[in-house]
Amino acid sequence: MANPGRFTARKLDPSLSARALYGAELRYYRERGGLTLGELAEKLHIELSFLARIEQGERRFDPELAAALDELLDTGGFFTRNISAGRSAPNPDRLTPLADWERLAATIKEWDAALVPGLLQTDAYAAAVADTYAPLLSDRPTRYRWEARLSRTPVLHDPHGPRYLVVLGETALRRVLGSPATMAEQLHGIATLVRRQRITVRVLPLGATPHPTGTDGALRLMTYADETPTLHFTTHDTGTHYTDPGAVNLAHLTHDLLCAAALPPDASLALVEAAALGFRAQAPEAEAEAGREHARPLPGGAYDPAGDPPPGRDRRYSPHD
Template identity: 45%
Template sequence: MPGPKDLDPSSSPRALLGAELRHAREKSGLSQEELGQRLFVSGSFIGQLEAGTRRMQPEYARLLDEALGTDDFFSRNCAAAAKSRYPEHFAEAADAEAMAAAIREYAPMLIPGLLQTAAYARAVNRAYDPTAHEDTVEEWVDGRMARTRLLDDPTKPLLWVVLDEAALRRVTGGRAVMAEALHHVADLVRRHRVIMQVLPFDAGAHTAMQGSLKLMDFEDAPPVVYFEGVRTGRLEDDPATVAQARFTYELLTASALPPSKSLAMLEMLAQDYAHEEHP
């Protein structure tokens, strides 16, 4: 497996921890596979820790200190690296998303977070917790909008989404909010920043009817897939699981409308929402 790219230790605690792990491992003369054997994990797992695509957990930090003779360095510092503005079930996936070279996502019921507007995100988060304080909701919205800044780069990461028609027709936050949200996605498509396909209702039964999935590929680490449910989620790097998820995504793209027809449908629905709001 190729070694991870050099990380900027000043960029984040997670980047510092990954850089220090790589340094300590190489100083000990161990390959990623050899260190992984001592922790009963794969070499790719170690590579993901070094690349910053996987969050270091306390139990692994302790084992790394023992295996590499680093006193309690990793144990002391993994807590700082684990701090996140995102819910616990999504924090590790958010870290991986920020470092991905390519993201492929299927969204069955809502517009994916990377494509959301602030008003749409606010409606979604308010629906998640109807009794939350306004300041709390705004913190959640700020976190989601921070994720969208990944798209400020004109080319990276590659983002390819398949939107279920249900996500486009479920009126979230009102018709004006939906009109703005769909126009925003259409603008990203027209600027060639995202590849978007719509999976229409008349496609019938399909391979991902049981939930959403997000595939993430990296330049210097193995790919992962993120599965999300109601207030839960898990990040998987098992090669067989990732391969099956990739096949599922390929089947979805084959069942979905081509990009040009998807854009036409998206813009038609956006216009409908706008006209219904202002007849």
């Protein structure tokens, strides 16, 4: 069962969606009645984790549960009257930031031929990406994006977070962004997550031919317990959401074919770690120390992957969401 602590510490933003508002109202009425999540779940004879996910807007309401809550919490019929909101799917284009969709996901599948994806990026690598791909942007939006990355909850370090599978082009391991120290730190962080069994990484060798639909940009596929799967497709200057079944199915096929052409997980990890050692050997000690200052260490030597700029705010910068 999921740890309820990860739900109770964070208040839901009711502006995210109709269902988010519904979940926020559930919390309001529960707290007004002086009940903890555990106490309310016991009275309703349901799992604590299920109730917590409803309160966070992650699961749909059943009409029977709505009626029971109206009676138990004396809501004046609020939940029954607004059951359509409680069962609605949030619109991915209106969720801000993109991290909210990532946090809700059951699985996340990614492909990037040229860069380490945003969910895996260390602070120093993310800064190098920004310097490389957006050198002409003003300081203000650059700072905004940087702060957004640092404020993101690292979903890949959450033991209850989504299952994550990424296919990386070998170019992403070989291309130096920032410095050799930056690259060594970045690849070490990826290897640490793999060894903790939080993520699966497969590397597409330079000699392999990617599926044609995977050469135009990076893709992120997110699936949910009871929602429509979402595809987030990015190029160097745009990022677009899709929920159309045809686009999502094509992306699934593309990712499956890329996995088939990529190295197995063990060989991929060995390649990542070998590349990290190679970069570390190139990095002077002073440079390596400077690189470490950019990263936020986590217990066990891992580094916190940085996140993405919120959709709708300067979407010219996307490498790579």
